[in-house]
Amino acid sequence: MKSLFIKTEKQRNWLEKLALLEEEFKKNAQQIDEQSAFPHAHIQKLRDIGYTKITLPKDLGGDGFTVYDAILLQETLGSYDGSTALSIGWTVLTVGELYENRYWEPAKLTAFAKEVEKGAIINRAVSEAATGSPIRGGRPGTIAKRNGENWVINGRKSYTTGSLELDYFLTSAWIEDEEKIGFFLIHKDTPGVAIEETWDVIAMRGTGSHDLVLNEVRLDASDLVEVPNYTTGFKLNGWLLMIPATYLGIAQAARDYAIQFANTHSPNSIQGTIASLPNVQALLGEIELELAQARFSLYGAAQSYVELKNKERNGHTLTEIESLVIVNAVNVAKHAVTNAAITVVDKAMRIVGAKSLQRTNPLQRYYRDVRAGLHNPPMDDITIKKLAELVLHQNKQS
Numbered sequence: 001m002k003s004l005f006i007k008t009e010k011q012r013n014w015l016e017k018l019a020l021l022e023e024e025f026k027k028n029a030q031q032i033d034e035q036s037a038f039p040h041a042h043i044q045k046l047r048d049i050g051y052t053k054i055t056l057p058k059d060l061g062g063d064g065f066t067v068y069d070a071i072l073l074q075e076t077l078g079s080y081d082g083s084t085a086l087s088i089g090w091t092v093l094t095v096g097e098l099y100e101n102r103y104w105e106p107a108k109l110t111a112f113a114k115e116v117e118k119g120a121i122i123n124r125a126v127s128e129a130a131t132g133s134p135i136r137g138g139r140p141g142t143i144a145k146r147n148g149e150n151w152v153i154n155g156r157k158s159y160t161t162g163s164l165e166l167d168y169f170l171t172s173a174w175i176e177d178e179e180k181i182g183f184f185l186i187h188k189d190t191p192g193v194a195i196e197e198t199w200d201v202i203a204m205r206g207t208g209s210h211d212l213v214l215n216e217v218r219l220d221a222s223d224l225v226e227v228p229n230y231t232t233g234f235k236l237n238g239w240l241l242m243i244p245a246t247y248l249g250i251a252q253a254a255r256d257y258a259i260q261f262a263n264t265h266s267p268n269s270i271q272g273t274i275a276s277l278p279n280v281q282a283l284l285g286e287i288e289l290e291l292a293q294a295r296f297s298l299y300g301a302a303q304s305y306v307e308l309k310n311k312e313r314n315g316h317t318l319t320e321i322e323s324l325v326i327v328n329a330v331n332v333a334k335h336a337v338t339n340a341a342i343t344v345v346d347k348a349m350r351i352v353g354a355k356s357l358q359r360t361n362p363l364q365r366y367y368r369d370v371r372a373g374l375h376n377p378p379m380d381d382i383t384i385k386k387l388a389e390l391v392l393h394q395n396k397q398s
């Protein structure tokens with residue numbers, strides 16, 4: 001089914017390149033999970049093959065991948081090792097988003113592109129214990145204060161995926177004097193930057209999503225790189241599809257395992273394998289249905305987003321409704337994929353039976369990992385609310 005969505009030679013070549021890492025990543029996944037160990041070696045391999053710069057524009061040294069191209073790879077990586085995929089996914093997402101929208105000053109973007117070209121990785125550090133998910137609009141407790149020509153930042157961010165390996169933290173902070181949120185580009189070696197290893201969870205255990213602690217971190221004036229101003233109260237960001245793509249990959253791995261099991265498990269109560277049984281075939285068919293629905297939703301949203309952004313590049317000014325429709329398409333895809341992933345793993349476990357509960361069985365890891373998708377943005381209730389808001393808004397206008 002995935003093959004339906006592979007459209008170009010460039011995508012095919014990259015999938016072949018990734019496939020060279022499949023065996024090693026899959027082999028290490030269990031240990032990464034058991035030890036809650038950050039997959040440093042995997043990230044290095046991905047830096048080495050240039051995965052970290054696939055979404056950097058071509059003229060700046062990258063591959064210039066669109067969201068659509070990138071999710072194909074991200075899904076594949078998710079099927080090898082979810083933790084590795086999510087950790088690197090944030091870089092691919094952030095770089096894609098930054099250079100598509102050119103949020104920063106040109107000089108800063110050019111300088112940072114050189115870093116990405118050399119393999120630097122980045123993530124947004126926005127969540128905090130007190131605010132919860134930043135998507136709900138809470139004000140950061142992390143504070144930025146001017147000190148002459150500098151900024152001084154103090155605070156603590158939670159859930160910073162990839163923290164042990166990131167070169168840059170794109171960190172939100174409350175600028176007290178101006179009463180607004182700003183994003184600051186912070187290099188890992190800046191004095192006052194520390195990681196506190198707080199990530200002790202049951203899902204995506206290898207993502208190193210620890211706390212980032214900022215203590216009197218002094219930055220240059222130019223390190224305030226973004227001051228968000230979403231006049232319409234939302235942000236159009238199709239790059240977020242990198243996240244559900246990761247969970248789709250995990251679901252695919254569960255499906256592959258269940259098929260392999262069904263084709264080989266042969267209890268002595270039947271002739272042949274359990275793959276011939278109607279109850280098992282029904283579950284397999286339902287898994288395929290879930291995956292197909294999830295893929296059409298994910299790749300459809302990505303395609304629509306890419307087309308809209310192309311129109312914008314060609315001089316079209318997006319209307320509010322056009323933007324809202326795509327925001328909703330992206331949200332719907334995230335909702336559909338993450339929930340399908342949970343269902344797929346559940347059905348795969350029913351096929352395999354009690355053996356799926358063994359600690360050495362990958363299905364129990366997938367079962368835990370896909371739950372994390374629910375708590376990545378946007379959360380399901382937000383998606384549902386925005387759908388209702390748009391339909392009511394459109395109804396009022398007509």
Ligand SMILES: Cc1cc2nc3c(=O)[nH]c(=O)nc-3n(C[C@H](O)[C@H](O)[C@H](O)COP(=O)(O)OP(=O)(O)OC[C@H]3O[C@@H](n4cnc5c(N)ncnc54)[C@H](O)[C@@H]3O)c2cc1C
Nearest residue numbers: 124125126127132133134136159160161204372375376377
């Ligand atoms: C694997 C993983 C990786 C992550 N990586 C990153 C990362 O790299 N960077 C980063 O910044 N964050 C990251 N996060 C954090 C994530 O984006 C969320 O901020 C975090 O999961 C907290 O969201 P929450 O919904 O649990 O928390 P909360 O927002 O505290 O919500 C808790 C509960 O309260 C409800 N609730 C809270 N506020 C409202 C409200 N205003 N309206 C309605 N309901 C509300 C929610 O529905 C939910 O039921 C990661 C999370 C996970 C699980």
